[in-house]
Amino acid sequence: MDSPKWQKNQPKVVSRSTVRWVVFGIVLLLGASFIFDFPEVYNKGVTQIEERYGFSFPKVEKESPYVLGLDLRGGAHLVYEADVTGIAEIEQRSAVDGVRDVIERRVNSLGVAEPVLQTNKSGERWRVIVELAGVKDVREAIDAIGETPVLEFKELSDEPPRELTQEELDKLAEVNTQELERAQDLLKKITIDGEDFGNIANANSQDIRSRDNGGLVGFVREEGIYAPLILATKNHPVNTVYPKLVENEEGHNIVRINSVDREGEEYGVGHILICHEKSPQGCPEARGQLDARAKADGIYATILDRNLRMNQEQINKLASEFSEEPGVEEREGDFGFVSVGQLPKVLEDYIIEAPINELSAPIETEFGFHMAVKYDQRQLELYNLSRILISKTSETDILPQNDRWASTGLSGKQLERANLQFEQSGAPIVGIQFNDEGRELFADLTTKHVGSLIAIFLDGQSISTPVVNQPILGGSAVIQGNFTIESAKTLAQRLNAGALPVPIELVSQSTVGASLGADTLQKSVQAGLIGLALVIIFMIAYYRLPGLISSISLILYLLLVLAVFKIVPVTLTAASIAGLVLSLGMAIDANILIFERMKEELRSGKSLSQSLEIGFTRAWFAIRASNMSSAITAVILIYLSTSIVKGFAVTLLIGIAMSVFTAVTITRYLMRFVIGFTKARPIWYLGASEVVKRNE
Numbered sequence: 001m002d003s004p005k006w007q008k009n010q011p012k013v014v015s016r017s018t019v020r021w022v023v024f025g026i027v028l029l030l031g032a033s034f035i036f037d038f039p040e041v042y043n044k045g046v047t048q049i050e051e052r053y054g055f056s057f058p059k060v061e062k063e064s065p066y067v068l069g070l071d072l073r074g075g076a077h078l079v080y081e082a083d084v085t086g087i088a089e090i091e092q093r094s095a096v097d098g099v100r101d102v103i104e105r106r107v108n109s110l111g112v113a114e115p116v117l118q119t120n121k122s123g124e125r126w127r128v129i130v131e132l133a134g135v136k137d138v139r140e141a142i143d144a145i146g147e148t149p150v151l152e153f154k155e156l157s158d159e160p161p162r163e164l165t166q167e168e169l170d171k172l173a174e175v176n177t178q179e180l181e182r183a184q185d186l187l188k189k190i191t192i193d194g195e196d197f198g199n200i201a202n203a204n205s206q207d208i209r210s211r212d213n214g215g216l217v218g219f220v221r222e223e224g225i226y227a228p229l230i231l232a233t234k235n236h237p238v239n240t241v242y243p244k245l246v247e248n249e250e251g252h253n254i255v256r257i258n259s260v261d262r263e264g265e266e267y268g269v270g271h272i273l274i275c276h277e278k279s280p281q282g283c284p285e286a287r288g289q290l291d292a293r294a295k296a297d298g299i300y301a302t303i304l305d306r307n308l309r310m311n312q313e314q315i316n317k318l319a320s321e322f323s324e325e326p327g328v329e330e331r332e333g334d335f336g337f338v339s340v341g342q343l344p345k346v347l348e349d350y351i352i353e354a355p356i357n358e359l360s361a362p363i364e365t366e367f368g369f370h371m372a373v374k375y376d377q378r379q380l381e382l383y384n385l386s387r388i389l390i391s392k393t394s395e396t397d398i399l400p401q402n403d404r405w406a407s408t409g410l411s412g413k414q415l416e417r418a419n420l421q422f423e424q425s426g427a428p429i430v431g432i433q434f435n436d437e438g439r440e441l442f443a444d445l446t447t448k449h450v451g452s453l454i455a456i457f458l459d460g461q462s463i464s465t466p467v468v469n470q471p472i473l474g475g476s477a478v479i480q481g482n483f484t485i486e487s488a489k490t491l492a493q494r495l496n497a498g499a500l501p502v503p504i505e506l507v508s509q510s511t512v513g514a515s516l517g518a519d520t521l522q523k524s525v526q527a528g529l530i531g532l533a534l535v536i537i538f539m540i541a542y543y544r545l546p547g548l549i550s551s552i553s554l555i556l557y558l559l560l561v562l563a564v565f566k567i568v569p570v571t572l573t574a575a576s577i578a579g580l581v582l583s584l585g586m587a588i589d590a591n592i593l594i595f596e597r598m599k600e601e602l603r604s605g606k607s608l609s610q611s612l613e614i615g616f617t618r619a620w621f622a623i624r625a626s627n628m629s630s631a632i633t634a635v636i637l638i639y640l641s642t643s644i645v646k647g648f649a650v651t652l653l654i655g656i657a658m659s660v661f662t663a664v665t666i667t668r669y670l671m672r673f674v675i676g677f678t679k680a681r682p683i684w685y686l687g688a689s690e691v692v693k694r695n696e
Contacts, residue, residue, distance in 0.1 A: 016676055022669045026556070033559035035060060036566065064566055068133060069116075069573035069647065072521040075133040076141055079508035082126045093119075096126045099504060103145050107132060116571070128504065133571075142506060152457040153442070154405035155449060168398050175393045183245050183252035183390040190241050190254065197241060197256060200388060206251070207389040219261060219382040221339075229255050230383050251392040258384040267351050268376030269335040269343070270315035272299065273325040275368040280489055281326055281431070282419040283368075296362035296369035303359060303371070310357045312375040324368070326421045326431050327478070335422065339380055342427070344485075347372060367420075405455050405462070408445055414438025418492040420485070421478065428488035430479040439475030447471040456480075524577040531581050532558065535588050543595050549670045550591035550663075557587050557662040564654050576647035583655025586630065590663035593619040608675045616668050623660065631656050 035042045039060035046057045082099050084092045096119050107115045107130065116131035132141055164172070186204055189195045201215030210217045222230040228248040233255045236242050246253045275283035276292035287295070299322050308314055312334070319325075319333025340348065344365040354360065354374045362369040414434050421431040434442055445454060446468045455465045456479055466480075483491070535554065539547035561580065565572065598615030606614070634656065637649035 014672060019669060019672045019676065023673045026666055026669065030556050030559065033556065033563050037559055037562040039064075066562075066565060067569045067571045068521065069131075069571045069576070072524070072572060072574065073133045075131065077508075077510045078130040078132070078142065078145070078506060080128045080130065080145070080504040081507045082128060083503040083505065084126055092126060093121075096128065100128050103128060103130060107141065107145065127507070142509070145504075153408050153410040153445065154455045154457055155408050155445065156453060157406040164395060164398060172393060172395065172398060179390050179392055180245075180252060183254065183388075186388060186390070187241075187243075187245060187254050191243055197254075197386065197388075200254075201386070204390070205388040206391045207387060210387065211389075215256075215386040215388050216258075217385040217387060220385050221380070221382060225250060226383075226385060229253055229385065229387065230257070233257055234260075234383065250389055252390045254388040256386045258386055261382040261384065262379065265352075265377055266337045266339045266380040267374050268312060268337050268378075269351055269372060269374055270312060270319060270333050271325075271335065271347075271370045271372040272315070272319050272323040272333055273328075273368050273370055274299065274322075274362070275324045279366070279368045280420045280492070281367060282417070284324055292369055293362065293364070296371065300359070300362055300371055310359050310373050310375075312373075315359070315373040315375065326419065327423075331423070337376070337378070339382075405457070408441065408454075410434075410438060410441040410445060414441065416475075420489045420492050423478070423480065427480075428483045428485045430483070430488050430492050432477050432479060434475040434477075436475075439473075442475055442477065443471060443473045524574055528577060528581050528584075532584060535584060539588065539591070543592075545674065546591075546595045546598070546671065549674065550588065550595070550667055552670065553591070553662045553667040554584065554587055556666055557658050558584070560662070561651075561655055561658050564658070565651075570650055570654070571647060572651075573647045575645065576651040579648040579651035580655060583652055583659060586627070586656065587659030587662060589626070590619075590623045590659060591667055593622055594663065594667065609672075612668075612671055612675060616664070620664065623663065627656050627660055 043059045046059055049055055049057065080099075080103075082096050084095055087095055100117050100119050104115065104117050107117075115133075116129075118129045120127055120129065130145065182204075186200055190197055190200055198214030198216075201211060205211035205215055207215075207217070217226070220226045220230070222234070225248055229246050232244075232246045233242040234257065236257065238257050238259055240256065242255045242257075246255050274292050274296040275281070275285075276287050276289045277283060278289065303318060303322075308318075316332035316334050319328055323333045325333060335343070338351075340352075342348075343351065344367065347363055347365055347370055350360055350363055351372060351374050354372075356377065357373060357375055360370070360372045362371055364370075414437050416433045416435040416438070418430055418432045421429050423429050449468045450470060452468060453465050454468060455462045456477075479491070532554070536547075536551040539550050539554075541547070543550070561583070564570070570576065594615055597619045598611050601611035601614050602608070631653060634649045634653040638646055638653070
């Protein structure tokens, strides 16, 4: 008699030893996935075990977070329209792609994690869509994207500036008289009428730095534009408004010294700097931070072996020998005298406490590794100054200073790179290097103007007018100005980002607050967990033991998907979480198909092991077909849709792949493992209603 068809094609029986090893691997995979997905929970549990029982377990050192999208993390959604008029249609896409690349470089300088940039065309209009998750200062982001610093080098014009006309001179005198009277009137209101200094300052001062702070400038030294103010008022009682107007180059000042700090210190500092590839000022060698640390340690040991007596002269010589700081040839690593706030914080903390003339071990800052010496320390008087400034109109306000200068053709277009540097006083500056064309122009310019002035203009304003002492042939220069470290770094970054290929205009702006994003994330996770719990309850109630096993498989599926999200990484949005929740249902669909086929075989009288293998084999074709059609849909959505739908499609595609793996492999081996212990059991536990015996 012929055997039934199902017996001829029954699947190959897997040995119990193989099943046990696979189940052991599943348990390990479950634990490893949980630790990878939730390292902070694992580390917390390990810590509690160590504290309570004394057992020690390894901890996860680096906890990599999930990448959250705009709607979950908060941030900005900006839409720019590119002006491609005048550009051939065939070249428009290339120009807009160039805009996207420049914008990407600019937003990367803000430290934005995973910015999303897309270009699209609607009719004849080209747009660039920018999504910046986690951005707190949207205005800063808009400024960084839309602004390109205009750098120009100019020479003195051969044409002398014209003289003011008599009408202009009369107008200037009239305006200055009005400004003086206004300043005197404000002084009277404060000193005689008793009105509040801060309120007057907020309403009238023209000092941008202090007018919104009640006129408070803060602690300053007796130098620069504040020198005349302090010289005139420092012997006047503190916290009392000086009864006369004080003049300086800016205009008329109403001055109050709030306090004098005579305990301040300034420090003479020299250093040796070893850089690395992440140093913002650049590095002559491509090396990582570990290699830079090793090199710095080696130099430090070499210097100690020389048994040198350290002082200002000695640290300058060593800096010339070892330091990799830009400009070290000119200033030999000497910061000069610096005060609090002029050095990176960790270096400043060391200098304040360090003994005189002692070389430090390498100290790490964002610029690299410093070996520093405090060669001098002296008392510093700082004046806590408040002022109200009423500006004076000058001749250059009527006849702009720019008229004195003529363009040379040398500008930021010839710039090769820019980086943050420090001058001898410790003040931050921006070093620039020209390309071949710029190098030639700069050499001609400095050769032509030895002994005379050239001017550096930034965004139409003269920020520096150095005297050319000798021709500069190497194509490098520095931009000096009243920079902070942060503003100098920002200028260098924007100069390096380059100009936009075509003009852009911000046409749409929307923001998602961090609190709203956190609320959305919390609700999305809650929805996912509730959905998972309901699916598990249904599966256990309806399918009993197979339902319990499929629930374990479903949990492993979720852990594996979350691990893939970290590894890729996938940017999680509300839409992508929706895709994940949908894929949970699809993952359980495969198990339902398998279990229903298995129940049919059980009811026909087959053994548990036969029913299991045949059920999986016959269900596989339906599982494969349904998941392939879903995967094709997801791929189409990825290539043809917007970023929101794309996030949904990506998570759905990952979920489909993982659901097939967990249903066909994980659930199958767990079921094989469990039925191996069944001799004669009510198959009520399997969702059927009869009793069968397992065929060995």
